[in-house]
Amino acid sequence: MPAVLVTRAMVDEAMNALQGHCDLDVYTGPPEAIGRDEFLKRAKDKDGLLTMVSDRVDAELLDAAGPQLKIVANHAVGYDNIDVAECTRRGILVANTPDVLTEATADLAWSLILACVRRVAEGDRFLRTGTPWIWGPKMMLGHDLYGRTLGIVGHGRIGQATARRATGFGMRVIHNSRSGGVSFDTLIAESDVVSIHAPLTPETRHLFNANVFRQMKPTAVLVNTARGPLVDEAALASALRAGEIFAAGLDVFEREPEVEKSLLDLDNVTLLPHLGSATAETRAAMGLFAVENLLNGVTGKRPRGLVNPEVIDS
DSSP states (O other): OEEEEESSOOOHHHHHHHHHTTTEEEEEOOOSOOOOHHHHHHHHTEEEEOOOTSSSSSSSHHHHHHHOOOEESSSSOOOEEEEEHHHHHHHHHEHHHHHHHHHHHHHHHHHHHHHHTTTTHHHHHHHTTOOOOOOTTTTOOOOOHHHHHEEESSSSHHHHHHHGGGGGOOOOEEEETEEEESHHHHHHHOOOOEOOOOOOOOTTTBBOOOHHOOOOOOOOOEOOSOOOGGGEEEEEEEHHTSSSSEEEEESOOTTTTBOOOGTTTTTTTTOSOTTTOSSSSHHHHHHHHHHHHHHHTTTTTOOOTBSTTHHHHH
16 A cells, blocks of 8 residues: 555544555654654655645655655645645645635635724733723724725635625725736725735745835735735734734734744734634545545546646646
8 A cells, every 4th residue: 555644633534534545654743743854754755745734845855755755735725835846846746625725714814804803802802801991982993894995915716705705795896916906006005904815926925015014004904814924924013013004814924833923912913823724614625635635646646636737747
């Protein structure tokens, strides 16, 4: 049977789907995430790797795995943790899990939008301190969504799903992407809420920086459920502290799992530990999709979530 490494235990449905189909090596810690040295050691002689978004797959790792490696199946829709070009050069398949997490991630984006606009997390923290209070007309004022503009940066599956939800709030929607829409400068200037759904590339790293924050409305909200490095977190903290934008909601971080320390003491930022796809139904679907990709790859079949088809088609 093919030898495979799973770098983190998945939900039961996915783990059960692997049983009896491969010689299975599952990293279970501690710590929770597989360390680099352990990853290099346990990848050796494997036919397939099922990786998490926090696992870096580069030339060093591929060298350690050996020439028999056939596939890297990522348990995520994003795959910026994998050197796809290097895998392609070596004839190694790379696969991801698109579609199945679209709706859950869009829901989470809206959770952050509402939390920021209406100061939900701030209000919760306030009450938990036990501070005496009484309702007042000017207490903890947020902003309306109805009639405002939602700007979507990156108009793929998740961006479009997030945009669809704006209809129920009576919002105008504009977008900026490689396929069209308004210019980035127009979106930044006109949006009351900016939701990031772009992939991480060298061009999009720190797309949101100090200069961009100065161009946004002082009442604007920024939400990021895509990839952390799209936002310069230190610059974001400065902009929030200075009142250049109203609030921000982050589900992903520049140096994940580390969070920029200057964000932690700000009431106008809502922080979540990468919960975009964190529903029982979605994580089961992702795990099963990743397992399907892995087993297809190690048995010579075409994975459904294949990222580099040129390995097969060339």
